[in-house]
Amino acid sequence: MQTYDCEPTLTDAQVLEFCKRGYLMLEGVVPDTINRRTCEYIDVNKFRTFQATINNPLGQEDWFVENVLLNPQAAGAVRSLLGKNFGLPIRPSNHWVQCPAPAQQWHRDGGSHYGSELNHLQVFYYPQDTPLELGPTEVLPGSHFLFALQSWMSHYNGIRGGVKTAAPAGTIFITVYSIWHRRTASTVPGIRSLLKYCYWRTVPPQRDWICEPDFNFGTAPYSWDGWPSPPPRQQHRDWYDAAQMFFWVCGKAKEFPAFVGGGGWPMAYSPSRKPEGFHKFPADG
Numbered sequence: 001m002q003t004y005d006c007e008p009t010l011t012d013a014q015v016l017e018f019c020k021r022g023y024l025m026l027e028g029v030v031p032d033t034i035n036r037r038t039c040e041y042i043d044v045n046k047f048r049t050f051q052a053t054i055n056n057p058l059g060q061e062d063w064f065v066e067n068v069l070l071n072p073q074a075a076g077a078v079r080s081l082l083g084k085n086f087g088l089p090i091r092p093s094n095h096w097v098q099c100p101a102p103a104q105q106w107h108r109d110g111g112s113h114y115g116s117e118l119n120h121l122q123v124f125y126y127p128q129d130t131p132l133e134l135g136p137t138e139v140l141p142g143s144h145f146l147f148a149l150q151s152w153m154s155h156y157n158g159i160r161g162g163v164k165t166a167a168p169a170g171t172i173f174i175t176v177y178s179i180w181h182r183r184t185a186s187t188v189p190g191i192r193s194l195l196k197y198c199y200w201r202t203v204p205p206q207r208d209w210i211c212e213p214d215f216n217f218g219t220a221p222y223s224w225d226g227w228p229s230p231p232p233r234q235q236h237r238d239w240y241d242a243a244q245m246f247f248w249v250c251g252k253a254k255e256f257p258a259f260v261g262g263g264g265w266p267m268a269y270s271p272s273r274k275p276e277g278f279h280k281f282p283a284d285g
Contacts, residue, residue, distance in 0.1 A: 014080075016220060016246050118245060121175065125197075
């Protein structure tokens with residue numbers, strides 16, 4: 001496995017948002033010349049099926065590696081979340097669709113597991129403009145903590161809070177591997193390509209992204225307050241799970257204060273009131 005290192009680009013607040021939502025959108029970060037070249041490559045090489053993915057060398061093409069897999073904004077975000085010398089994708093796959101087509105069932109990809117550890121990332125790249133009419137991928141924020149067997153998910157259709165990733169060509173979005181997602185229905189004739197690949201952690205987690213001097217672990221906004229809809233999970237678990245994942249990626253898993261219940265941190269924190277069970281808040285920095 002090849003590895004890569006670069007400067008991190010995310011701040012404390014952005015890493016925490018990723019832990020809460022489970023995804024990060026980077027719109028239009030790949031140059032148009034590369035987007036067009038990628039689409040031409042797909043057409044010429046008929047890069048459309050799983051078998052084509054196995055035998056396709058796109059992931060070794062220098063122009064694709066430099067501008068997509070090592071795209072500065074995307075790689076900087078991956079570096080922030082996975083640490084130094086992260087493992088590079090081995091074999092990008094193309095989720096090619098002849099439109100119009102019906103929506104997929106909700107699913108999470110094979111090998112998913114749930115918990116606070118963040119050891120690999122699932123990344124998507126649109127080489128073409130992908131409006132709602134071409135059936136962009138939909139993700140369910142916060143669902144990377146929501147355990148469900150595949151057979152428990154297939155009966156869902158629209159889920160409140162789902163986010164459709166309609167975006168211009170050159171957009172890359174990064175997700176926690178276990179996030180719920182699906183291709184949405186397309187309504188116009190055309191082709192939709194979506195390249196998908198993974199990065200891996202090779203070093204222990206630590207807080208070595210862009211640290212904010214005034215960031216406070218005890219009072220950070222772990223909740224969903226102000227979001228368009230409530231999380232699709234049990235009351236308060238969203239606060240606690242996001243805080244636990246953030247502590248883990250900071251390398252502070254052993255410092256995480258394991259208090260549960262509505263009266264505990266981080267659910268019951270307010271500037272005028274300490275949560276139950278606390279003599280002091282988690283250490284800063």
